[in-house]
Amino acid sequence: MTVDGTLWVRINGEHRRVPGGTTIAEMVNQLGLDPLRVAVERNLEIVPRGSLAQACVEDGDDFEIVHFVGGG
Amino acid sequence: MNAPQPVQSDSWSVAGRTFTSRLIVGTGKYKSLEENAAAVEASGAEIVTVAVRRVNISDPNQPRLTEFIDPKKVTYLPNTAGCFTAEDAIRTLRLAREAGGWNLVKLEVLGEAKTLYPDMRETLRATDVLVKEGFEPMVYCVDDPIAAKQLEEAGAVAIMPLGAPIGSGLGIQNRVTIRLIVEGASVPVLVDAGVGTASDAAQAMELGCDGVLMNTAIAEAKDPMLMARAMKSAVEAGRLAYLAGRMQKRRYADPSSPLAGLI
Numbered sequence: 001m002t003v004d005g006t007l008w009v010r011i012n013g014e015h016r017r018v019p020g021g022t023t024i025a026e027m028v029n030q031l032g033l034d035p036l037r038v039a040v041e042r043n044l045e046i047v048p049r050g051s052l053a054q055a056c057v058e059d060g061d062d063f064e065i066v067h068f069v070g071g072g
Numbered sequence: 073m074n075a076p077q078p079v080q081s082d083s084w085s086v087a088g089r090t091f092t093s094r095l096i097v098g099t100g101k102y103k104s105l106e107e108n109a110a111a112v113e114a115s116g117a118e119i120v121t122v123a124v125r126r127v128n129i130s131d132p133n134q135p136r137l138t139e140f141i142d143p144k145k146v147t148y149l150p151n152t153a154g155c156f157t158a159e160d161a162i163r164t165l166r167l168a169r170e171a172g173g174w175n176l177v178k179l180e181v182l183g184e185a186k187t188l189y190p191d192m193r194e195t196l197r198a199t200d201v202l203v204k205e206g207f208e209p210m211v212y213c214v215d216d217p218i219a220a221k222q223l224e225e226a227g228a229v230a231i232m233p234l235g236a237p238i239g240s241g242l243g244i245q246n247r248v249t250i251r252l253i254v255e256g257a258s259v260p261v262l263v264d265a266g267v268g269t270a271s272d273a274a275q276a277m278e279l280g281c282d283g284v285l286m287n288t289a290i291a292e293a294k295d296p297m298l299m300a301r302a303m304k305s306a307v308e309a310g311r312l313a314y315l316a317g318r319m320q321k322r323r324y325a326d327p328s329s330p331l332a333g334l335i
Contacts, residue, residue, distance in 0.1 A: 012126040032132035039124075039170035044163070046170050064126065066167050070108060070137055071123025071153050072098030072238070072287030 007059040018057050025052040028065065038067045082311065084282045086260050087176055087208040087229040089147070093118045094277065095307045096149065096262065098287025099137060102296065109140040111290050114300035119147045121178055121285065123154070124168045143172070149210065151178040156191070158198035165207060176229070177202070180212035188238040188265075192219050196226060203227030212264050215245075217252040224259055231257050232285060235276065236266025239288045243272040247279060254280040270299075270306035277310025278318070 005020040011031070018027050024047055028035045040047045041064040047055055083090050097117040102108035112120055120141060128134055150168030152161035158181060165177045181198055183191035190213050202209045203226060210230035211223050220231045233253055236242035243266060244250060254261045260282035267273050267286040276284045284307055293299030 012129055014129060016129075031127075031129050033127055033129075037136070037138065037171075038127055039167040041163075041167055046166050049170060064167070065129065066124050067127050067171055068122040068137055068143075068148060068150065068168075069125045070099035070102065070105070071125075071151055072100040072121055072291075 007057055007061075009057060009059070009061045009063060011063045012065055022057045023053055024055045024057060024063075027057055027063075028052065031065070033065065038065050040065050082315070084260060086210065086282075089176065091118045091147075093304075093307075094283035094311060095273070095303055096121065096283060096285040097290060097300070097303075098285070099141065100153075100287050101291035105135055105137060105140040107296060108137075108291075111296040111300040112141055112146065114297045114304070115290065116304045117146070119149050121149045121151045121287070124150055124152075124164050124171065147176070148172055149176060149178050152180050152198075154182070155180070156182050156194075158194040158201065161194075161198045162201050162205075165202060165209075166205075169207070175206055175208045177207055177209050178212065178232070179209040179228075190214055190234070192216075196222055199223055199226040199228055210262070215249040215253065217249060217256050220253040220261075221256055224257060228259065230260040230262060230282075232262045232264035234265040235263045235272065236268075238265040240266055241268030241289055241292075242266055243268050244275055244279075247275070250276070250281065251279045267303075270302040273303050273306040274310035274313070277307055278314050280314055283307070 006017045007020055009016055025035045035052050043062050083092050093116045095115055095117050096119045097112055097115050098121045099108055152164045155161040155164055161179055161181050179198055181191050181194040183189045192214055199209055199211055208229045210232055211228040212232045213219055213223055215233040223231055235244035262283040262285050263276035263281050264285040267289045273284045290296050290299045
């Protein structure tokens with residue numbers, strides 16, 4: 001946690017800062033993504049879609065946000 | 073004489089879902105999402121394989137596959153392409169299930185980059201775990217009837233042996249073992265990988281496979297839409313030929329016209 005109350009997290013390998021008290025759903029929305037179209041993993045644990053709006057981002061969290069792309 | 077059976081009545085089922093098309097197509101390697109969608113349409117496929125990848129958080133407004141191929145109309149089959157360990161594959165499919173909301177998935181655990189041959193020890197291990205977690209894995213595997221049996225015992229809902237290495241387009245290299253797998257399996261068998269052109273797909277179906285899965289053969293054709301149509305016809309033709317039951321082979325000629333009444 002920084003002095004201004006923001007949290008350092010890693011999202012898909014990139015470091016980002018989010019305000020303290022942000023839920024995961026809010027963070028996903030702020031990235032311009034629809035929480036209904038992605039899957040979120042936090043520190044190697046799936047965060048079920050139903051709990052994205054309740055779960056708060058913690059300092060140091062490591063997120064993977066994935067979706068479906070073309071593949072064989 | 074009996075009326076011929078319409079092709080439409082010849083459906084197949086995997087994990088309780090019934091499909092008419094026996095062609096599954098991949099959605100990789102296309103020049104554009106438009107071309108990809110047009111090829112899927114032309115192929116008549118009801119299932120497409122998709123990959124699970126990180127969203128681009130720097131540019132979240134990139135066009136999405138789901139805008140071009142509607143997952144409500146076409147079944148998305150998430151794959152584990154690029155996974156070289158059971159753990160990676162399981163992690164990928166857990167995310168896929170969360171993103172899509174369904175249990176039907178394609179498992180592939182690769183052994184090495186050069187051949188993309190499946191690592192069967194890891195594949196079996198991943199199958200065990202996935203089945204325990206409620207997944208319904210269709211499993212990419214070597215063309216080995218014993219490995220196929222072991223996968224089926226572990227709970228694979230479909231066995232998908234390679235015809236040749238992924239993306240090689242070499243055609244079915246080992247028709248004997250593909251046929252042995254078909255004869256030994258009580259779940260659907262689909263040739264996955266190695267198909268290069270229409271005759272390869274027809275051959276898979278003539279061997280009694282329930283379906284064929286392909287990506288590169290269509291995506292890298294000079295005209296992917298035309299090849300998609302060709303593959304649709306080939307799969308149907310091969311299936312009909314299998315159902316019809318081919319003639320016995322002879323070593324010498326047998327005249328088609330009667331010998332009686334010869335002037």
